Amino acid sequence: MPTSVPTAAPTRAPRGSMPWRVAPPLVSTALIMVGAGVLGSLLPLRLSAIGLSPGVIGLIATAEALGFLVGCLYAHRIIAPVGLERAYAAFAGMKAVAILGMHFADSVPALALLRFLLGVNAAGLSIIVESWLNALVPNQQRGRVLTIYVLVYGLFFGGGQLLSQNLNVAGPEALIIAAIATTLALVPMAGIDVKAPALPHKITLEILKALRTSPVSVLACLLNGLVLTAFTTVGPLFGEKIGFDQQHIIILMACVSLGGLFLQWPIGYISDKVDRLYALIGLGAGTLGVAAVLISADKSTPFLVMAVLFAVFGGLAESLYAVGVAHANDRAVASDYVALSSTLLFVWALGAAIGPTTGTLAIELTRPGAFFVYASALSLAFTLFGIWRLLRRRADRVVESREEFLTYPQTSPQIYAWLPYHRDAPGETAPPGSPEAVSPSEAGSAGQPDSR
Numbered sequence: 496m497p498t499s500v501p502t503a504a505p506t507r508a509p510r511g512s513m514p515w516r517v518a519p520p521l522v523s524t525a526l527i528m529v530g531a532g533v534l535g536s537l538l539p540l541r542l543s544a545i546g547l548s549p550g551v552i553g554l555i556a557t558a559e560a561l562g563f564l565v566g567c568l569y570a571h572r573i574i575a576p577v578g579l580e581r582a583y584a585a586f587a588g589m590k591a592v593a594i595l596g597m598h599f600a601d602s603v604p605a606l607a608l609l610r611f612l613l614g615v616n617a618a619g620l621s622i623i624v625e626s627w628l629n630a631l632v633p634n635q636q637r638g639r640v641l642t643i644y645v646l647v648y649g650l651f652f653g654g655g656q657l658l659s660q661n662l663n664v665a666g667p668e669a670l671i672i673a674a675i676a677t678t679l680a681l682v683p684m685a686g687i688d689v690k691a692p693a694l695p696h697k698i699t700l701e702i703l704k705a706l707r708t709s710p711v712s713v714l715a716c717l718l719n720g721l722v723l724t725a726f727t728t729v730g731p732l733f734g735e736k737i738g739f740d741q742q743h744i745i746i747l748m749a750c751v752s753l754g755g756l757f758l759q760w761p762i763g764y765i766s767d768k769v770d771r772l773y774a775l776i777g778l779g780a781g782t783l784g785v786a787a788v789l790i791s792a793d794k795s796t797p798f799l800v801m802a803v804l805f806a807v808f809g810g811l812a813e814s815l816y817a818v819g820v821a822h823a824n825d826r827a828v829a830s831d832y833v834a835l836s837s838t839l840l841f842v843w844a845l846g847a848a849i850g851p852t853t854g855t856l857a858i859e860l861t862r863p864g865a866f867f868v869y870a871s872a873l874s875l876a877f878t879l880f881g882i883w884r885l886l887r888r889r890a891d892r893v894v895e896s897r898e899e900f901l902t903y904p905q906t907s908p909q910i911y912a913w914l915p916y917h918r919d920a921p922g923e924t925a926p927p928g929s930p931e932a933v934s935p936s937e938a939g940s941a942g943q944p945d946s947r
Contacts, residue, residue: 516631517640519683520624524644525651526683527587527620530676532655533662533669534594536748539731540741541597541664542606549732551603553855556728558607560848562614564841567907570619580684583623587681590616591674598667620680621906627684629912641901641910648904649756656749660742705838709826711881715775715819716839718877720846721853722782722870723812724905726751729854729866730805736863738794750802751809758810759817763900771822772885778818779878781811786870793863816843817902837908844905 542552574582593612600606632640655676662669705713730751734744766774785808792801820836827835857865903910 517628517643520627520631521643521647522683523680524624525647526676526680527617528648528651529655529658530594530673530680531617532652532657532752533659533673533676534655535652535727535752536656536731536745537659537662537664537669538597539728540735540744541669543732543735544665547603549729549855549859550852552732553725553728553852555603555607555610556851556855557848559610559614560724560844560851562611562616563618564614564844564848565611566615566618567622567841567844570615570622570907573619574623579623579626583620583684584681586616586619586623587677590620591677594670594674594677598670618907622909624684625907625909625912629909638901641903645902645904646756648906649752653749653752653756656745656752660745664741699834700838700841701834702838702842704831705823705835705842708831708835709819709823711772711775711884712819712823712826712839713842714877714880715778715815715822716843717846718779718782718873719812719816719819720843720848721850721873722786723751723755723809723815724843724847725850725854726808726812726866726870728851729858732855733858733863733866736858737792743798747802747805750806754806754809755813758807759814759902762810762814763817763821763902766818766821767900771818771825772881772888774818775815775822776878776881776885778811778815779874779881782808782815783871783874783878785811786867786874789867790864790871792867816905817900820903821900833908833911836903836911840905840908840911847905 539552539556542555543549547555570582570586573585577585590613593609593616596609597606600609628640628644655673658672659669662672702713727748730748731744734747739747762774762778785804789804789808792804816839820839823835823839824832854866854869857869
């Protein structure tokens with residue numbers, strides 16, 4: 496178990512104001528996401544341009560998802576011996592090298608290895624940034640900073656996608672831009688005026704407990720990985736197969752990303768007002784409906800209609816994850832929040848590892864619209880399961896304690912270690928080192944809570 500390093504107590508911002516020290520991690524995140532956005536839609540097109548089949552492209556994308564999963568599980572072993580500052584430099588440098596290495600890789604194993612490294616290092620970077628933000632933000636400001644973090648994460652990823660509209664997919668330009676953005680992310684992190692926070696800990700996965708707490712939430716997160724995360728790889732290939740040019744494909748994929756970002760807030764607001772199980776059933780049915788319409792979409796479909804459908808598809812499918820996490824937390828006690836939410840993240844990551852291969856094989860072996868047949872079938876199964884759970888509600892004696900909806904990016908388990916709405920049930924005490932155990936006057940210098 497890694498040991499915590501002492502944290503220096505930074506000068507506290509006045510109550511209600513945003514501490515300026517959160518700016519460097521947010522700027523660093525913005526640069527990382529610009530690079531990720533540039534690669535997000537162009538990598539599938541680049542691999543297609545060099546002659547790889549959709550099924551092979553899906554397998555290579557699966558390597559990155561597996562790398563992310565490994566990074567979330569084991570990055571703390573790299574961070575602990577050297578500290579967060581040096582580990583961040585190592586992760587950013589290795590990610591930039593892996594990006595540039597893709598220009599020289601000419602075999603599927605080499606490409607898969609590089610994508611695996613991209614996933615490992617992306618997870619490590621997220622863990623470190625979120626650990627730092629947790630140390631920099633007082634409890635009463637966590638909700639606002641989390642909202643800003645989600646916006647930065649989504650907006651700059653979408654901006655990176657739009658930046659890649661006219662880049663040559665076969666040339667080195669996209670890789671160079673992504674590597675430059677990743678390397679520049681080191682600059683703001685070097686300017687953080689605070690000692691490194693407590694080191695992140697290994698978390699315990701409790702999948703069976705999550706299933707007992709809320710099986711619908713587990714399946715919602717799995718569905719998000721199987722469908723929407725897979726679509727980041729399948730979508731560009733789908734657009735290419737039905738005849739769209741690169742510029743239109745990039746715009747459509749940016750619509751998916753930005754729709755997933757902006758529709759979560761109104762959907763989350765509605766989910767705060769109704770039973771969240773109803774909200775999850777509605778999201779499943781909505782995803783099913785949009786996917787069913789997209790089955791027959793082709794080049795003759797008006798582009799504006801396609802853009803709206805892609806944005807709604809992204810918004811509904813992305814919200815499955817956030818509402819699923821909120822529904823699970825409604826049914827859990829405060830002491831289980833971090834482990835439960837982290838377990839749901841890993842369930843999503845498993846879906847993200849399976850989805851690209853399954854989705855790309857569907858469009859390779861049949862027709863482009865086959866991916867949406869796959870998405871429709873999974874969404875239908877999820878919706879029917881949600882209805883079945885609803886019908887059994889009277890037999891379910893779990894008492895839900897409603898929590899405010901918050902949207903979380905699928906980044907690393909550390910994001911859940913600074914949940915701003917932790918509340919303990921009567922008679923419970925917060926674990927030492929957690930935000931609940933720190934007085935408001937001391938919150939500004941609180942380190943990373945133990946998220947085991």
